[in-house]
Amino acid sequence: MRIFRVLFLLSALAALGAAAAPLPELFNARLKSVVGVEFFVQSEIDRQPVSVLGTVIDNQGTIILPGAAIQPGVAPAQLRDFKVYRPGSTVPANAEYLGQDAFTGWHFIRVEEKLRAELVPITAYPALAGDPPVSEEWWGIGLRNKDEDFMPYFLSSRVAMLMKLPQKTAILGSEVAGPGLPVFNAAGQFAGLALTSFGQNFLVFSHNQNGSPIMLVNVEESSAVMLADEVLPYLGRVPQSVSGRPIPWLGAYGLQPMDPEVAKLLRLENQSGVVLSDILDGSPADQAGLKDRDIVLALDGQTLPRLKPDHIVAGWFGQQILLRRPGDELTLSILRGTDRREVRVRLGDEPKLVREADRHYFERLGFTAREFLYADGLLHRVKPADLRGVAVHFVKPGGPVAAAGLRPDDWIREIDGTEIKTYADAIARLEAIEADKDRSEFVLLVSRGGETSVLRVKLI
Amino acid sequence: MRDIQPPSIIRGLLLAALAGLILPVAAGAAMSRGFNRLLEAVVRIDVREIEFEDGARRFTGGIGSGVIISADGLILTNAHVASPQAVEISVTLASLERVGAKLVGWDHWTDLAVLRLDLNEVRRRKLSFTSAEFGDTAELYSGQTVFAVGTPYGLTRTITRGIISNNNRPFADTQGVRGYETGLFNTWLQTDAAINPGNSGGPLVTEDGKVVGINSRAYIGAENLGFAIPADIAQRVSAELVRHGSITRSYLGLVPGVLQDLERFYALEANTGLLLNGVDPGSPAARAGLRAGDVVLTLNGRKLDGRFPEQLPPIQQAIASLPVGSPVALEVKRGSQTLAFTVQTEKLESRVGEEWAFEKWGLSVRQVTRAFARENQLADQSGVIVLGVQPGYPAAEAGLERGDIITKVGSVPVRELAGLKSIYESFAANPAPQLVEALRDRHISLYVIKP
Numbered sequence: 001m002r003i004f005r006v007l008f009l010l011s012a013l014a015a016l017g018a019a020a021a022p023l024p025e026l027f028n029a030r031l032k033s034v035v036g037v038e039f040f041v042q043s044e045i046d047r048q049p050v051s052v053l054g055t056v057i058d059n060q061g062t063i064i065l066p067g068a069a070i071q072p073g074v075a076p077a078q079l080r081d082f083k084v085y086r087p088g089s090t091v092p093a094n095a096e097y098l099g100q101d102a103f104t105g106w107h108f109i110r111v112e113e114k115l116r117a118e119l120v121p122i123t124a125y126p127a128l129a130g131d132p133p134v135s136e137e138w139w140g141i142g143l144r145n146k147d148e149d150f151m152p153y154f155l156s157s158r159v160a161m162l163m164k165l166p167q168k169t170a171i172l173g174s175e176v177a178g179p180g181l182p183v184f185n186a187a188g189q190f191a192g193l194a195l196t197s198f199g200q201n202f203l204v205f206s207h208n209q210n211g212s213p214i215m216l217v218n219v220e221e222s223s224a225v226m227l228a229d230e231v232l233p234y235l236g237r238v239p240q241s242v243s244g245r246p247i248p249w250l251g252a253y254g255l256q257p258m259d260p261e262v263a264k265l266l267r268l269e270n271q272s273g274v275v276l277s278d279i280l281d282g283s284p285a286d287q288a289g290l291k292d293r294d295i296v297l298a299l300d301g302q303t304l305p306r307l308k309p310d311h312i313v314a315g316w317f318g319q320q321i322l323l324r325r326p327g328d329e330l331t332l333s334i335l336r337g338t339d340r341r342e343v344r345v346r347l348g349d350e351p352k353l354v355r356e357a358d359r360h361y362f363e364r365l366g367f368t369a370r371e372f373l374y375a376d377g378l379l380h381r382v383k384p385a386d387l388r389g390v391a392v393h394f395v396k397p398g399g400p401v402a403a404a405g406l407r408p409d410d411w412i413r414e415i416d417g418t419e420i421k422t423y424a425d426a427i428a429r430l431e432a433i434e435a436d437k438d439r440s441e442f443v444l445l446v447s448r449g450g451e452t453s454v455l456r457v458k459l460i
Numbered sequence: 461m462r463d464i465q466p467p468s469i470i471r472g473l474l475l476a477a478l479a480g481l482i483l484p485v486a487a488g489a490a491m492s493r494g495f496n497r498l499l500e501a502v503v504r505i506d507v508r509e510i511e512f513e514d515g516a517r518r519f520t521g522g523i524g525s526g527v528i529i530s531a532d533g534l535i536l537t538n539a540h541v542a543s544p545q546a547v548e549i550s551v552t553l554a555s556l557e558r559v560g561a562k563l564v565g566w567d568h569w570t571d572l573a574v575l576r577l578d579l580n581e582v583r584r585r586k587l588s589f590t591s592a593e594f595g596d597t598a599e600l601y602s603g604q605t606v607f608a609v610g611t612p613y614g615l616t617r618t619i620t621r622g623i624i625s626n627n628n629r630p631f632a633d634t635q636g637v638r639g640y641e642t643g644l645f646n647t648w649l650q651t652d653a654a655i656n657p658g659n660s661g662g663p664l665v666t667e668d669g670k671v672v673g674i675n676s677r678a679y680i681g682a683e684n685l686g687f688a689i690p691a692d693i694a695q696r697v698s699a700e701l702v703r704h705g706s707i708t709r710s711y712l713g714l715v716p717g718v719l720q721d722l723e724r725f726y727a728l729e730a731n732t733g734l735l736l737n738g739v740d741p742g743s744p745a746a747r748a749g750l751r752a753g754d755v756v757l758t759l760n761g762r763k764l765d766g767r768f769p770e771q772l773p774p775i776q777q778a779i780a781s782l783p784v785g786s787p788v789a790l791e792v793k794r795g796s797q798t799l800a801f802t803v804q805t806e807k808l809e810s811r812v813g814e815e816w817a818f819e820k821w822g823l824s825v826r827q828v829t830r831a832f833a834r835e836n837q838l839a840d841q842s843g844v845i846v847l848g849v850q851p852g853y854p855a856a857e858a859g860l861e862r863g864d865i866i867t868k869v870g871s872v873p874v875r876e877l878a879g880l881k882s883i884y885e886s887f888a889a890n891p892a893p894q895l896v897e898a899l900r901d902r903h904i905s906l907y908v909i910k911p
Contacts, residue, residue: 254903259859261908265895277904293897293904337871381837414753417725417795443725445753450837452738452752454717456725 023139026188027154032056032120034181035063036085036143036150037095037109041070042078044361044368044394051146053178054084054109055193057123057235061116063095064235066180067105068196073354076242084111086118087143087152099239102247102350103322108238122182123235127190127228132159132170138191139184140177142221155221164307166316167230169195175221183225193231197222247350248326251283252276253378255314258295260306266295266335272304273297273335274317282384288345291336298333321347351375359393360427362434364459366399367392367406369430371423380411380447389413390426392446404457406446413452414445433459494593494669495607499619501528501592502662504552504611505537505561505575509545512824515850517817519547525610525662526551526575527671528591529698533577536698537661538676539566540637542573545815549575552616553589565701568640568810569709570689571676573661574701592663595670597690600627600649608653608675608686610662622653622684630769631687634835636677640812641831645709645777647770648687649673655686664688709780710805712788713743714756716775719767726755726793733757733793734766734775740834748803750792757798758791780808811835814877815847818884820891821909822853827877828865842875843867843899858907860898867904868897887911 033056041048050070054063063084070079076097083092093115098108111119132138139156157172170192177183177194185191199215239245254277263271273295279285297304299320307313324330326349331342351374359370370393377387392410395402413420415433420426433442444455505524510517524541528534535551542549542563549561559581566573582589604624612618629650636642651664655678664673673688700707717737723730733755739746750756756764759778766772782788782805790801813827825844833841846864849856860866866874869883887894891911898905 254901256903256905258906259908261858261893261910262895262906265893265908275904275906278902417753441725443722450741450834451715454722454735454737454753456722 021188023154023186026184027139027141027152029120030125030141030182030184030188031087031152032118033122033124034087034141034143034152034178035111035119036087036146037063037065037069037082038085038092038146039082039097040080041074042080045396047080053143053180055180055182056119056121058121059116061095061111061113061119062098062238063109063111064104064180065107065109066196067100067107069107069180070100075355075357075359082109084109084115085146085150086115087141087150090149097242099242099244101234101237101239102244103319104234104237106237122190123232125184125188125190127232128185128192129229131162131168131227132185132191134159134161137186138170138172138176138225139186140194140225141181142175142178143181157223162227164305164312166305166307166312166319168227169230170225170227172223172225175218175223176225177222178220179222190228190232192225192227194222195224195226198224243353243356245349246326247353248321248324248328248347249284249350250321250345250347251280251285252290253278253280255317257310257313259310268297268335270306271297272306272313274304274314280378280384284345284348288343290332290334290343290345293336294343295335296332297335297340300330301333326350354393357393358423360430361394362430364434365401365430365457366396367401368394369412369423369426372411376409376411379409381450388422389420390423400457400459401444401455404444404455405453406444406455406457407448409448411447412444413447414443416443417445495665495667496669497590498527498592498663498665498669498671499609499617500554500590502526502554502609502617503528503535503589504614504616505535505541505661506550506552507542507546508548509543510547511545512815512817512826512847514848515817515822515824515853515855516819516848517824523611523614523658524660525658525675527609527661527663527674528577528589529594529671530591533561533579533582533589534564534698534702535561535575535577536663536674536694537573537575538637538674539568539571539573539640539642540676541661542566542575543568543638551575551577553587554617555587555589556616557585557587559585559587565705565707567697567701567707568637568642569645569707570693570697571637571642572674572689572694572697572701574698592665592669592671594691594695595666595668595672597627597649597672597692600624600672602627605667606651606653606672607665607667608651608655608659608662608688609665610659610675612654612656612658614658618659620654622651622686624649625652625685626650627690628770629687630773631677632773634811638812640810643773645773645780646689646693647773648677649690651675651686651688652684653686654684655688659686708784709808710782710784710786711743711808712779712803712805713740713745714750714779715740715752716766716772718769718772719755723767727796728755728793731765731767732763734759734764734772742830742834744803744806748801750790750801750803751794753794755793756790757793758789760789779805813845816877816881818855818880820853820888820911821855821884822850823855823860824848825866825877825880838865838899842873844874844877844880846898854909854911858896858909859905860896860907860909861900864898864900866896866898869894 035054037054038051052069054065082095084095095109095111100107136159142153144151157174157176159170160173161171179196183191197218199217203211256275258273276294279290329346357371361368369390372391376391415429503526505526507522511520526535526537551561560578561575564574608620629648631648632643659675663671672691675688677687679685715738717735719735736754738752739750784807788803792799811831813829815826817824824847828843830841843865894909896907
């Protein structure tokens with residue numbers, strides 16, 4: 001039995017050794033999974049550098065960036081010159097933008113071949129399964145800014161609580177990693193991905209402020225970590241096209257949670273629900289016969305979970321839709337007035353998004369015209385059948401249309417007294433005006449917030 | 461005796477010399493006589509009124525100025541000084557004696573209100589007052605010296621001096637008088653006589669003490685940009701308020717724009733036409749088929765000229781003064797066509813609806829009106845707007861907030877304030893949790909108001 005005992009001792013030592021691997025070593029090894037990423041957002045009149053942090057997810061050099069890295073509405077064509085830096089390195093590698101995944105919100109990029117050998121994907125490490133015990137100590141990596149060569153630094157904290165937001169998220173006592181970067185436990189297991197940090201409330205005292213409340217958001221580090229179980233299954237959602245499509249669409253707007261008091265009054269004790277405020281005309285929800293004010297209680301037989309804060313259930317419902325594909329069918333159990341019924345919905349394709357819309361910048365006129373989209377129709381409260389004209393996407397400060405009072409999101413309905421039927425029609429007319437050097441003015445009929453006005457634009 | 465008589469030339473000189481001496485004195489005397497009379501007619505007004513903010517029915521107070529305009533004790537002031545929400549109005553006469561007064565009528569569109577002194581009290585206490593005289597607004601010129609008299613910041617009988625800076629200033633404001641619309645139907649006198657809070661409702665007078673305007677607004681933080689309602693409009697409005705208690709105006713739903721510089725684009729002769737920037741959705745004009753970009757050439761055969769902003773209020777006034785429910789013939793230029801429309805006028809309504817407080821709920825509300833629904837692009841004018849909630853009371857605990865629109869309670873749609881009042885009454889008699897449906901930024905949410 002002696003040999004057994006020795007073996008047992010050895011294996012125990014090995015286990016101990018793994019658990020107690022010195023953190024500096026683990027830290028240095030895990031640095032191969034994190035990068036600093038810089039790119040530019042090219043707009044009509046300027047070029048904004050953006051610097052974010054990314055995590056390597058496979059051996060093909062695929063890197064995920066937090067959803068907040070890029071403003072919604074920015075077209076992929078505006079994203080330029082992605083450069084990837086290893087921590088502490090001054091030598092960049094080029095990368096290509098692959099698109100945004102609708103469910104996770106992550107932006108995906110792929111770095112060029114030469115750097116891939118130096119990178120290790122987050123999937124190469126053992127992952128933490130299940131819920132971590134409260135008080136467990138985790139650690140993560142922070143990266144300094146580009147002017148400090150994205151120098152890495154060590155952060156650690158303990159798990160303070162777990163929340164479903166709706167993904168399971170650990171809240172730590174203090175900042176534990178840069179937003180978008182992985183977090184590990186003492187054994188070096190991948191514990192989760194740091195989210196964009198939450199706001200924290202503070203009071204400001206100064207000689208002229210007496211305890212004014214303010215909210216602070218730490219943009220460099222985060223203490224909220226989405227658990228590995230919520231990250232790993234979705235790493236394969238690399239967009240097939242830069243548009244991020246296919247994106248499923250239900251067409252119910254304004255999802256509002258049903259709070260427990262309301263549930264009790266409706267005799268739905270211990271149930272959760274989502275109020276569908278507005279069923280959009282012609283949408284899959286509309287075609288399925290859903291009505292404004294319907295309350296969804298279950299989806300494909302699964303009752304909606306009770307989550308806190310209450311509004312998280314609306315996010316949960318939205319995500320369940322986004323996990324499906326256009327053409328998929330699902331059954332919603334709803335409450336309409338006092339009737340309960342089942343509604344079968346066939347999901348459609350998300351209408352064209354701002355980032356996908358055609359747009360054209362008119363330098364001399366000083367603005368960008370964009371296709372008038374379904375979403376613009378919502379903003380201006382127009383039925384889908386009446387989607388005509390063009391939207392104002394950008395107005396150059398101090399330019400001719402700015403002087404005339406045009407603003408972004410305005411809806412141009414007529415140009416020089418002629419109703420605009422299509423985007424192409426509008427562009428042709430505006431191009432003709434732009435090209436006509438003898439033109440000293442033109443006239444737009446514009447809608448904003450339900451009010452129209454005639455704007456006279458003077459050209460210099 | 462003839463010799464004693466000075467030669468006529470000398471007499472002439474003497475007269476001239478005397479005139480030189482006497483005339484300024486005479487003018488000074490005339491000014492002080494007229495001015496003294498005016499000063500005797502200017503009053504301070506203290507108002508105690510109901511306010512439906514923050515989920516409760518509360519009393520608040522305000523101070524303004526006013527001017528007595530008739531021997532039977534009519535007082536002209538601003539609508540934003542004395543409104544129908546006033547429960548107690550107390551007037552301080554020039555003699556410093558206080559007398560009660562009642563609201564005769566108000567008109568927020570011109571920011572005017574008329575009060576009547578309690579004459580029984582005046583007689584019983586043997587008090588006296590004088591009434592002011594109106595001057596001719598048409599004769600005012602820019603640069604003319606004027607005086608503002610009133611109670612700025614409660615400083616009774618304050619006189620400030622300035623000039624008419626502009627006698628035809630357009631200055632409309634959709635929420636200028638306690639959230640009510642104002643200034644759409646008149647232009648204003650602009651003056652640099654200092655006008656401060658509390659001057660409101662006091663007169664703007666000429667050197668001889670004639671009332672030419674009612675001071676009502678100033679740019680706060682600006683240097684001496686004050687505005688007064690011209691006396692001719694004040695006289696007309698006050699006469700009608702005395703007769704009917706309110707002013708009925710007609711509405712077509714035309715939203716005019718300034719035509720200046722656009723005549724060539726619309727192929728119009730100069731000084732012709734009223735450009736429509738828009739047409740209120742659902743208004744008589746919209747139903748008749750008018751639309752943005754149309755140019756109205758004539759109204760009931762009368763040519764319109766809306767070239768400059770100053771010209772729009774009189775046109776609006778002309779429309780407003782048409783009888784309610786009468787057909788109006790409009791000749792309209794649209795592109796190269798000239799079209800004829802007949803539009804039936806409707807009664808003009810404010811965006812501000814009736815207000816109320818449900819005190820057990822800690823909830824104050826206001827009826828949604830047609831104009832409010834239009835401004836906020838609501839589907840219709842049903843529902844009541846939450847003006848405020850009292851912290852710790854059922855409405856606040858349920859999660860309702862200022863700006864929410866209550867559309868349903870239990871299974872009963874709330875179309876009008878009266879509907880909610882009756883629901884509240886049965887709640888008060890028999891308290892039970894109520895399911896409330898409300899709209900916030902187009903999102904429908906459900907709330908529970910618990911006893």
